[in-house]
Amino acid sequence: MVDFSLWDIVRNLLLAARWTVGLSLIAFIGGGLVGMLLVLLRLGKVPGVETVVATYVQVFQGVPLLVQLFLAYYGLGLFGINTSPWVAAGMGLTLYTSAFLSEIWRGCIASIPKGQWEASASLALNFREQLRYIILPQALKIAVPPTVGFLVQVIKGTALASVIGFMELTKVGKTIANATFSPFLIFSCVALMYFVLCYPVSLYARHLERKFHVHR
Numbered sequence: 001m002v003d004f005s006l007w008d009i010v011r012n013l014l015l016a017a018r019w020t021v022g023l024s025l026i027a028f029i030g031g032g033l034v035g036m037l038l039v040l041l042r043l044g045k046v047p048g049v050e051t052v053v054a055t056y057v058q059v060f061q062g063v064p065l066l067v068q069l070f071l072a073y074y075g076l077g078l079f080g081i082n083t084s085p086w087v088a089a090g091m092g093l094t095l096y097t098s099a100f101l102s103e104i105w106r107g108c109i110a111s112i113p114k115g116q117w118e119a120s121a122s123l124a125l126n127f128r129e130q131l132r133y134i135i136l137p138q139a140l141k142i143a144v145p146p147t148v149g150f151l152v153q154v155i156k157g158t159a160l161a162s163v164i165g166f167m168e169l170t171k172v173g174k175t176i177a178n179a180t181f182s183p184f185l186i187f188s189c190v191a192l193m194y195f196v197l198c199y200p201v202s203l204y205a206r207h208l209e210r211k212f213h214v215h216r
Contacts, residue, residue, distance in 0.1 A: 003178050009180075009185070009189060012176060013169060013172060013173060013189055013190060013193055014193075015172075016168055016169045016171070017169050017193055017197070019167060019168045019169075020155065020158050020169040021155075021197070023086075023089055023093065023158045023161060024155045024167060026090045026093070027074070027090065027093035027097045029089070030094035031095070031096070031100075031154075032097070032101055032147075033098075034095070034102075035099070035100075035101035035104075036101075038053050038056065038057065038098060038107065038118040039102050039106050041053050042102075043131070044127075044165040044171070053102075056099065057099045057102055057103055059099075060076070060095055060096055060099035061100065062080070065093070065096050065157055065160055067159050068095075068096055070163055070164065071092075072088040072089075072092035073085065073089075073092075073164040074164075075089075085087070085161070085164045085167075089158070089166045089168075090184070092161075093154065093157060093158065097150075097154055100150060100153075101147065101150065105139070105147075108139040108140075108142040108143040109136075109139045112139055116135060117135070119134075120133070120134040141212045142212070144212065145205050145212060146202060148208060149201075149202065149205035151201050152198045152202055155194070155197055155198055155201070156194065156198065169194065171192060173187055173189070
């Protein structure tokens with residue numbers, strides 16, 4: 001048994017929380033970029049592309065994130081590709097996030113009345129101009145609250161990266177708990193830190209939802 005003071009526990013967990021935040025940002029930003037590309041591909045109405053993108057979304061939404069992380073970390077080794085827990089966690093969470101964000105954004109764009117497309121077409125706007133000037137500004141107001149809210153799920157999802165050895169908040173908490181034999185205290189601190197990370201995001205998402213609902 002290792003003797004840790006409360007400050008030692010908190011300090012080590014705070015250091016680990018940096019990696020949780022970093023991984024969350026990588027997954028959210030990377031997933032957002034891939035997700036937007038997927039949305040644009042589906043809107044392009046290119047034969048066959050929409051089916052491929054829809055299959056991609058269904059696969060990554062239907063397969064548990066834990067399994068995706070295992071495949072990213074261990075599966076690539078079958079092809080002779082060695083990867084670190086950091087790379088595997090970032091890749092797995094990015095692909096997972098992209099599937100959900102693309103569906104959120106596609107649904108927001110689909111909620112724009114068809115008359116908006118027809119009105120913009122009557123102004124001789126091409127497809128790109130329709131999206132840029134008419135459709136996306138309206139869809140953005142609808143998309144922001146659920147997008148920010150999904151960030152909470154991404155933050156909590158980073159805890160699963162511990163199973164492939166990524167030293168984020170949950171993994172470090174487990175390591176300290178094994179050393180101190182005080183799992184209740186340690187994981188209470190871990191839970192509190194997740195709450196501190198997620199609760200402000202949840203509040204902000206609700207604030208945006210009320211704000212944009214009033215504007216609409």
